[in-house]
Amino acid sequence: MGLVVRADGKKSNRRAVYETLRRKVLTMELPPGSALSENELAAALGVSRTPVRESLILLSEEGLVQVFPQVGSFVSRVDPQKVADAQFLREAVELASLEDLPAELDPDLVAELEDNLARQRRPDIDREEFFALDEAFHHGLLRLSGHADAWTTVVAAKGHLDRARRLGLYDAPSPVEFAGQHVEILRAVREGDTALARQAMRAHLRAVFEDVERIRARSPELFSSNSASLPTRRNVVVWE
């Protein structure tokens, strides 16, 4: 009987390609509208079409990529409707989790969150680093209430939101404001004040969302218009 758990250290090729592409899309290294040729990507990444294609299918399920049969695959524009959906879902999940906080918080997790916040407030914080810490903070709050796995769903749904947020951070009032909100949330959580925690969390998430609207007014070309917006093949890469 082979009960080999097989926590393979080596990821499959597909996994590696998927993670690479997803990262490049979320960081805007592959901006909205970019053409993604399976052949080109395969050649560039040194693999065959198969893992590339399977990764694109997964990304299209997440809504980060659009695949048009016999035409091409493209990085999705930021769809305001999907951004709003992600915002709603995230708010619903994170607020609900605050109501399931245990009476006794896990001290290790609390310490980890405090440490996280301390690093967020460093004056010379790098924006990418702040983004990673922000992710870890919200994930940690979910773990605190025993709903760590719900984070996976939130992450999958909020790809569009992340891209917009990442843009917003670049000219935001600076991450300091958000870090302050994080501190406020954690304080309420530690004091067991669920109502206050919910209020602070809601205000925080809404502030993030308003950031998105602001950036949309400034860079409308990254957002999808009303139409289906079928991009032309290699004409005008829309960027750079």
Next chain:
Amino acid sequence: MGLVVRADGKKSNRRAVYETLRRKVLTMELPPGSALSENELAAALGVSRTPVRESLILLSEEGLVQVFPQVGSFVSRVDPQKVADAQFLREAVELASLEDLPAELDPDLVAELEDNLARQRRPDIDREEFFALDEAFHHGLLRLSGHADAWTTVVAAKGHLDRARRLGLYDAPSPVEFAGQHVEILRAVREGDTALARQAMRAHLRAVFEDVERIRARSPELFSSNSASLPTRRNVVVWE
């Protein structure tokens, strides 16, 4: 400029295979633990491995299928943890949506929901039909508050919950009880009593969840135990 929207009537081969497999898993036609050979499925469905394989990848992302490299693919057992996660997510989303109901409800949608409930209460209701109506009812409530698209995420996450629910319905106190709860929810929604609607919805979803626990006590073999539970290849199909 080709603005062809292309709402292709003919689905791709992969889409068809995916939908077929997902339906068979959710209806227990392919019970938990079943071996899913890419070659066998391809031959049975009259296609090549490619669309089958791509479908299995998508199903594994949903958690409905487990793929073990070089070993085999199997229908996932119902994981109580994932069932609980889906329950939490569903509750969070559906309760949150109740708070976003507009002052003036869409009369067409309300009529549709009332009609749905009327059919749910038919005495000779078939269980499969009730299940479909139940899905449509909850989806309709989300549409009422403008969060129709969140349903997609809920659906994707609650596959495990659905399988357990489908089992539960077979010896439930009868769908009549659930139908009554639906009536109660809709009445509160129509009266604009958000608090009451939330309370009724929560009670309803919790009742569904308890159903799952009950069925688990009766058919533990369909649920995953603590271990990784690597199923043997074709020994003991575990069913039939």
Next chain:
DNA sequence: GGACCGGTACTTGTATACAAGTACTCGTCG
């Protein structure tokens, strides 16, 4: 100059071939 029209080069969708690895089977040995 402008519209049409066919060739061509690209795209994704599907089928197939090969590679790497696992588990069962059955003979062999002690």
Next chain:
DNA sequence: CGACGAGTACTTGTATACAAGTACCGGTCC
């Protein structure tokens, strides 16, 4: 009879070949 071990038949992962279809490009005709 039991344990071991090589062979074999299967699995998924990857690479490649072919099919069907779209868009661009350039010549031609009006």
